[in-house]
Amino acid sequence: MGSSTHPPIFDGHNDVLLKLFRAGRTSVEDSFVNGGDSAITLPSAKAGGFGGGFFAVFIPSPMDLDDKFEEMTKDAYDLPVPDPIAWEDAFPVVMSQAAILFELEEQGALTVCRTTAELRKCLSAGKIAAVFHIEGAEAIDPDLDTLDVLYQAGLRSLGPVWSRPTIFGHGVPFRYPSTPDTGPGLTDHGLRLVTRCNDLGIMVDLSHLNEAGFWDVARHSSKPLVATHSNAHAICPHSRNLTDKQLAAIAESGGMVGLNFAVAFLRADGKMLPDVPIEQMIRHLDHLIETMGEDCVGFGSDYDGAVVPEPLTSCAGLPKLRATMRQHGYDDALMTKLCQGNWLRVLENTWGA
Template sequence: MNTPLIFDGHNDLLLRLHNKDVGMDQAGVFGSGGRQIDVDKAKAGGFGGGFFAIFVPGEESVSHDEEMMKDTYDLPLPEQVTWHDAIKVALSQAALLIELERQGALRICRSTAEIRTAMEQGLMAAVMHMEGAEAIDRDFHTLDVLHGAGLRSLGPVWSRPTRFGHGVPFRYPSTGDTGEGLTEDGFRLIKRCNDMRIMVDLSHMTEAGFWDVARVSDAPLVATHSNAVALTRHSRNLTDRQLHAIRDSDGMVGLNFAVAFLREDGRMDENTPISRMLDHLDYLIAEVGEDRVGMGSDFDGATVPAEIGTIAGLPALRRAMRDRGYDDALMKKLCHENWLRVLGKTWGE
């Protein structure tokens, strides 16, 4: 069960490589280490690639996983990171992605045709993505340079403020209605991304920020790794009204595998059945349509159900989808075709 290939909306492999949590040898992302993504696992699991996030870590005052095992939690928002600190990390992670391409582990893709070709050739297809725009300056020079290197997707915020807007905290129970939206510079950033055909990612944004983007953007609304707040009342999930706006824009939602955003109790507990993932999939399909839902795993950045564990475990998800009654056409859409559709539309193909 390693087909259809899965093209995924979010992973944090670059952060783990940057932090040296895992290593990279001369053959690419092979070798030892606790990563959830590498070349061998991709072949075993039928992982076709996805969005590889550039993310600038901050100083965390508490352990997320420990706090998120409590009945309720409200983790403090990390402090804003300055451009001078962020740019060094962002360029380092972009360079890591370029090095992975140089070593033949993946291919950085700038069009859906390139994504299809990479997957057909057995290479991970990588879309360079930025999660949190701390490294983008007010004049957008960094954006221009990173676009030249392959950046085609950007989330203005992670769960902390940037010069462009505000993110949601890790809070349960909660909705995303937690604070302010875009700043004046944020509105300028959305327009610039629209002009450059860079996809804008709404995951991690407050509800106010979501509606700010919806009001001014001329591109499909996309949340790369978010679930349904109706099933899990977590600040990171989306309300029905937000899902309907995504539907009406012909956008996209990627199912987040992080268990705290799946479970009814909001706990970061890996003992979460795959059936809970399918409950969210079913709900998202009902609310936005079967052409607008895909995967947004958060591999190498989150605790996922133990039945899956790594991308080598993706066959277990496919089997569960088959058992739930998903036919060949729907499987193909959810696994990769919906992502290629919305990327093609956003990128002006």
């Protein structure tokens, strides 16, 4: 049996950069390196065996989050899709949040990894391994020049959309109950974006993309299909979750899904309420494993960007998740796959190194 913090969990999605950005970047060291109120900090990562993951850069839409979360506690809801964000507004935000990521690296808090060899080295050494990811491609121009430059800076994963339209495609609204089939597919710009990401070795993240866009990526991408932080629609019929048909296509491509800890996508009633037992997460894991196989499932917590189950409000609580998984009967080999091995496999097949 492994220890409470092993195997280290490599995670498909967090929003700690957004949290630090909103705090004004005045105390990055205090807020992350020395501990703070973020779900992920250096001390909580060490305590919980958080090995690293995808550190998302995200351009927030102006909205009242309290109103949004209140609406999502109702029996049914359909939040309006936020307005598009112009490139000239998005680009400075991406630069600022990316600078925070590299500042954390300068502080010795993490290592920005560009290859799976670097990821494996960090996980073995107990250092946080960070993948530079952008959630929503508003900062990418139609000619994709920005994409090429960001790749050179370390970008290795990109979501064409968040839940608002871009020049590349359309995201799903926060709607319950709903299928993910909520609008048109990728634009011509979006198809070129997928091809260029394939050529460069940038993973295309299907989370937040609507179903028509999902199938466009499936038809045009030469790489494994990946949803970094999504759950099973069969258990929670939310627009953000993936149908069994989508899950089967991901598995057929050799891709994977990272289980999202956001409670509205875990609960059968779709409500943004945190009284969710870890056993409900296991229900999703079991369904994902049954539908796709044990090589195609991992974690994508959405820490610092979502309401998560009460036992797991910080990554220091991850030993509780591991303990529940082991009690459920997951053996050491499966634990290693779910906690990090499947991510390493998919990224190696996507990045080529």
